Each structure stands twice: as structure tokens, then as C-alpha cells.
Amino acid sequence: MKYGLLSDIHANLEALNAVLEKFKEEQVEKNICIGDIVGYGANPNECVELIRNNDFECVAGNHDWAVIGKQDIEYFNKTAKESVIWTADALTGNNREYLEQFELTKEFPEFVIVHATILEPDKWKYIRTTLDAHRSFEKITKPVCFFSHSHVPIVFKERERPEFSFDMSINIEENTKYLINVGSVGQPRDKNPDACYSIYDTEEKRVEIKRVAYDIKTAQNKIIEADLPRSFAYRLETGE
Ligand SMILES: [Fe+2]
Secondary structure: OEEEEEOOOOOOHHHHHHHHHHHHHOOOOEEEEOOOOOOOOOOHHHHHHHHHHOOOEEEOOHHHHHHOOOOOOOOOOHHHHHHHHHHHHHOOHHHHHHHHOOEOEEEOOOEEEEOOOOOOOOOOOOOOOHHHHHHHHHHOOOOEEEEOOOOOOEEEEOOOOOEEEOOOEEEOOOOOOEEEEOOOOOOOOOOOOOEEEEEEEOOOOEEEEEEEOOOHHHHHHHHHHOOOOHHHHHHHHHOO
């Protein structure tokens, strides 16, 4: 099976379209979304509809929950709060209902997906260090856990002390567990502004983390025209 995995679209329609084009080229058989379809960007409805119409299997991100009132927004910073309020107001009833169906984790034969951590998926903590990874590995029963949330693609491999790498091509070895952050489609934060996505070919036993350039200017202009905080537009250019 060839899975296409993506996350953290953040209402960036131009980035999502570029990734969906790649999924087609790669002949992806199953589409997976690991949360945060909305928030920050100017096209929440269009992005939710594309995910729904392309039969994605999804889990919720913190922004998806915040905009439908399932998550308190007190812990968001000032501008993120503004975007939650703007998005909640912009979302159609149908799209809100669609987001309400999402669970926090989802299992597939070869892997599990979660936006933040498998330990406490509703606490929205980050997996950034080998210690964070170690704690998660103890709880993961599948060979691979795909996650996101930090918008930084990274791979942890289970060892007594987990190893990490920024490899973009990962061969999945037998009897080894992996935690793989699939990066962000619509708001990368690893200083690479290109949209990020992953392909998992379970026959080849290989995960590839890939990038595609998209029309950043248009996404930025829409954010500015929507009167959303301008920092959301500027950061797209530098991938921060
Ligand atoms: Fe996010």
C-alpha cells in the first residue's frame, strides 16, 4: 500500500493543492491527514472541503479542536487566538460538523497516527527530544507512529536511548520502532518554506519525506487581505 501523509495545512490552499498534485503523481492509494487543517491561513473552508472530498483519514489537531470549541484557547498566544476566532467565524456548519468527527489517534495495519503525542494526545505536547521520544516509544505498539505538531520533520528510531535524524528517506527495519514527524504542508518551521509531505510505501518498507514549492505570494496576499495577523504571511517566506 502506498500512503500519502500530510499535516498542518493551516488553511493554506496553495500549499495543499501543490501537495495533492504530488500525491496524484506518486499514485498514492490512501490519503492520511494528521491534524491542523485550519488556523493561521485564509482558506479554512476550501482546505477542509479538499480533505473531505479526497477521502482523507484524519485525526484532530489542536487548531481543529479549538475552532469548534473542543479546546480552550487560553494557552494559545495572542495572534494564534485571533486566528482561532477568525476561523471559527468563517467556517461553514458542514465543515464544522466534519471536524467534529475526528478522533485524536487512529490505527492502521502498519502504523498509528496522532497530532501531538500518543501518551496524552489531548495535552498537545511536543516530541522534540530523544527523551520525549523514549516516553512515547514505551506506549507505541505499532512499528511506526506518524505525528506532527512542531512543523519540523524529524525521525526518531527506538534504541535504549532513541536516535534522531533529519533523514528524508527512511528504510523501515524489522523489529524497530519509529516516530516520524511528517512536517507541515502550510506553515513549515524548519527554515525550508516549501510544503512538506510524506509517502509510506509499505511494500518497499520505505518512508520518504518530500518537499514541493508552491505559490507563497498568493497565500500571503490572502492572509493580508483577510486582515489576519501579518506575521502569518511573512513567516511563510522563510519557513519559520
Ligand atoms: Fe500546527
